[in-house]
Amino acid sequence: MCGIVGYVGKRNAQDVLLDGLEKLEYRGYDSAGVALTQRDGIRVVKSKGRLSTLRSKLEELALPQSSCGIGHTRWATHGEPSDVNSHPHSTPRVSIVHNGIIENYGALKERLIAKGYTFASETDTEVLVKLIDSCYQGQALQAALAKVRGSYALAVLFKDYPDTIFAVKRESPLIVGWGEGENFVASDIPALLKYTRTVYYIDNIEIDRLTPDSIEFFNIDKEPITRESTTIEWDAEAAEKGGYEHFMMKEIYEQPAAGRDTISPRLKDGQIDLSELALDEEAIRNVHRLYIIGW
Ligand code: GLU
Secondary structure (H helix, E strand, O other), X not given: OOEEEEEEEOOOHHHHHHHHHHHOHHHOOOEEEEXXXXXXXXXXXXXXXXHHHHHHHHHHHOOOOOOEEEEEEEOOOOOOOOOOOOOOEEOOOEEEEEEEEEOOHHHHHHHHHHOOOOOOOXXXXXXXXXXXXXXXXXOHHHHHHOOOOEEEEEEEEEOOOOOOEEEEEEEOOOEEEEEOOEEEEEOOHHHOOOXXXXXXEOOOOOEEEEEOOEEXXXXXXXXXXXXXXXXOOOOHHHHHOOOOOOHHHHHHHHHHHHHHHHHHHHXXXXXXXXXXXXXXXXXXXXXXXXXXXXX
16 A cells, blocks of 8 residues: 655655655555655656665755655556656646546546647556646646546645645545644654644545645535544554554455455456456467465
8 A cells, every 4th residue: 555745844845755655664665756846846756666766866866955745655556666657646737646546547548638638657646647737727626536536545736836735535545744834644644653643634525735834624615624633642653553453453454445446446347457467368368277366
């Protein structure tokens, strides 16, 4: 399961993101990346492999300090682990990190291609960022999400809104963290514990806006809503287990979501679709043994 971290505030965002992503490494991942707001726009740095590879890349680049950014560790569902498929995915004015699966990404992609968009990666996430971009003149997030089927936790940066992170989720985990003059978003509590114990659990399809000094919660109709914060009492080890006594219990309870995430990219219009395996008829005829592996 992938990891998401977002930070806006007085510290160097790059350090907070790398720190947070490191705390989410236990969830497993195949690539990592960050998007950082810079004076001249949003700068994306990403790479296949371990977080240490991303860290070295960032050290080499020595970017100017940034007060706002989003980071991601990816667990590929659409497209192999590679630099280009890694998150964040971006257009010149929007950058996103995404956990989950956009079920109708094929149909959306065709429509976006017809509008003139081109695609570099094989991911459903690139479709999502270009969909948001295509809705840019209106309430971009709201309008794009109305067209999307599937699960997602998203952290979004818009070039025109520096020092602002938008967060939204549907079925995939995402929390918001509060700090004095700084705010956070993350897919799991361990990513935040070094910086804050005050978190907000957010609901499906609400759009939250974080700046260094404010967290605003909105429903999908853009009406402000109120959320109560929760103080996390767990230590780091308990937080990794999500409050369960053992990792085994946590994994058992995560099975429905894990099963759904594994199977749904391979279903199209209710039919099994294994076209990504590029198996032609002859290859299938040569298969003599089929292993069905359960968990
Ligand atoms: N579906 C997205 C991808 O394949 C996100 C995967 C994830 O949750 O890490 O890039």
